[in-house]
Amino acid sequence: MKRLVQVLALCLLPLLAKAADVTLMPVTVKLDRMNDRATVQVVNNGQEPVLMQAEAIAWNRVGGLDIDAPTTDLIVNPPVFTVQPGQTQVLRLGLRRSQALAQEATYRIVLREVPLPRASDALNVAGSVRVLVALRVPVYVAPTQVRRGEQWQVNRAANGEVLAQVVNTGNVHLKVAELRLAGEGGEALALLAQKGSTSVIFPGEQRVFRLPAVAQATQVLVRTDEGLQAVALNDVREAVKP
Secondary structure, eight states, X not given: OHHHHHHHHHHHSOOXXXXXXXXXXXXXXXXXXXXXXXXXXXXXXXXXXXXEEEEEEEEEEETTEEEEEEOSSEEEEOSEEEEOTTOEEEEEEEEOOOXXXXXXXXXXXXXXXXXXXXXXGGGOOTTEEXXXXXXXXXXXXXXXXXXXXXEEEEEEOTTSOEEEEEEEOXXXXXXXXXXXXXXXXXXXXXXXEOOGGGGEEOTTOEEEEEEOOOTTOOEEEEEETTEEEEEETTEEEXXXXX
């Protein structure tokens, strides 16, 4: 019985997740036909070496779902590298495709940690878990002529929620950073922040953001990579920028 209690106690211990401490600069890469080269710095902030594998993939979206596919359009060098503690590895990116684009092309650089035997592994206590790092860097290739456009419509649903719908009418991506419910005087009432790939809206794509039911709300303040704009409830706002 005592042995059983000890086993159960070990099973109930919280898992200690340990992962490599790696940062990237920049976190987004933008290319075009005139500027088809870029670099990404991989910094090891930890105390042990990190072995990583880099791969370029095509990034598409179908039915609101991200779809990754192999690509030869983008070169990443080196494809495999080790970053020592406190050191920085420079990744070089090169665009192979040279044809004119009518619409922005989207890719990702995927960085995956490859497991290495570490001296600290022998000291791991029961219940600890090694978490391998996987990072993704968006790469955007601009079309020959950039056209930006977005159309917003804000309505209140039957349950009181505020629905902010946007359609990207341009030929490059739109990045939504945050939406704020606001009253007549512009005072903020609720915040909906956006991060990761869900904040990126591809050309021709439509997205609906749900904000909480706040009776005093009369408008939504939308912050994108193009700036800040206000859209009133039951209004349609279209912004077209060259």
